[in-house]
Amino acid sequence: MHSVTPVRTYVLIWVVLTIMTFVTYGVAQIDLGPFNIVIALAIAAFKMTLVIWFFMHVRTDSPLTKLFVFAGFFWMAILFVFTLGDYVSRAWMPGGKFW
Amino acid sequence: MADTHAVATGHSTDHSPHLRHHFDDMDQQFDSATFGMWVFLLTEIMFFGGMFGAYTVYRNMYPEAFASTSAYMNPLYGALNTAVLIVSSLSMALAVRAAHLGQQKALQICLLITMFFGICFLVIKGFEYHEHWVDMKVPLFGGHWNYSEAPQFAHQAQILFCFYFFMTGFHAVHMLVGLGIMTTIFMMARKGTFSPTYYTPVEVSGLYWHFVDIVWIFLFPLLYLIGHTRHLV
Numbered sequence: 001m002h003s004v005t006p007v008r009t010y011v012l013i014w015v016v017l018t019i020m021t022f023v024t025y026g027v028a029q030i031d032l033g034p035f036n037i038v039i040a041l042a043i044a045a046f047k048m049t050l051v052i053w054f055f056m057h058v059r060t061d062s063p064l065t066k067l068f069v070f071a072g073f074f075w076m077a078i079l080f081v082f083t084l085g086d087y088v089s090r091a092w093m094p095g096g097k098f099w
Numbered sequence: 100m101a102d103t104h105a106v107a108t109g110h111s112t113d114h115s116p117h118l119r120h121h122f123d124d125m126d127q128q129f130d131s132a133t134f135g136m137w138v139f140l141l142t143e144i145m146f147f148g149g150m151f152g153a154y155t156v157y158r159n160m161y162p163e164a165f166a167s168t169s170a171y172m173n174p175l176y177g178a179l180n181t182a183v184l185i186v187s188s189l190s191m192a193l194a195v196r197a198a199h200l201g202q203q204k205a206l207q208i209c210l211l212i213t214m215f216f217g218i219c220f221l222v223i224k225g226f227e228y229h230e231h232w233v234d235m236k237v238p239l240f241g242g243h244w245n246y247s248e249a250p251q252f253a254h255q256a257q258i259l260f261c262f263y264f265f266m267t268g269f270h271a272v273h274m275l276v277g278l279g280i281m282t283t284i285f286m287m288a289r290k291g292t293f294s295p296t297y298y299t300p301v302e303v304s305g306l307y308w309h310f311v312d313i314v315w316i317f318l319f320p321l322l323y324l325i326g327h328t329r330h331l332v
Contacts, residue, residue: 004199014189021181028324040320047316055192055309065134072141076148087156
């Protein structure tokens, strides 16, 4: 049967998630130019990974489930790359520079 | 009755009453259920992914207009709601753990805590929507809209607020569905349905709850923290 994760681990993940929320808020108050959005999304992706890996137990799930979780985000990456590859390369669209 | 079932399926009768006849054992049934839930969540990822993609395209087109809307977003509400959802995710994870260990009382308490914080989230969101309405920043339902503070962005900023209301609105609908699911799971837990060999519904509902949390983890920086360092308005 599936192993039981200790309460310590869950609480630790929660502490990290909460700290990262404060960090996101704090970093947004500093002007870093285009890096504001980069850092904000990197922190969000990190938080998401923690939630998926520990809270959603993908850590202990079957390899098939792991593959599907990865495939889901890979598919979304295709959505973004193809869509933005089109819009960003159209010189006549407003907002030519990418953030 | 049980004997007829055993003869018909060729299974022995000494298994959990929750084991469906098309599964070999409880482990396989559990893995299939979580896998199936993940397949559903992938469709949810694409559902929200489409909105995130469209948001990205328009933010790239009108970065200044999008940044100007930050004057009307209260990031403290957003951060507070992020914290509230993360706490609810923690109690959800602990509820699944309690169900796995057969701790009935802890399971029910954790589910109630999860629901409490879920309701807190929606109440805070409601206060925010009210503030947007008072500020006349609701370009929906025929337009409750006034952007005279930065008239050059009056049209483009409507796009961001439409994204804001649709994305947070769909997220709130998911929260309501999640609360309904948690109510059902709580009723089942009270009846003593769950045991260390059968807690699949708790686990699968937990996956849904955590997914809704993840959506908010991305909505918070994208909608609330766009342009705090730029003073355009």
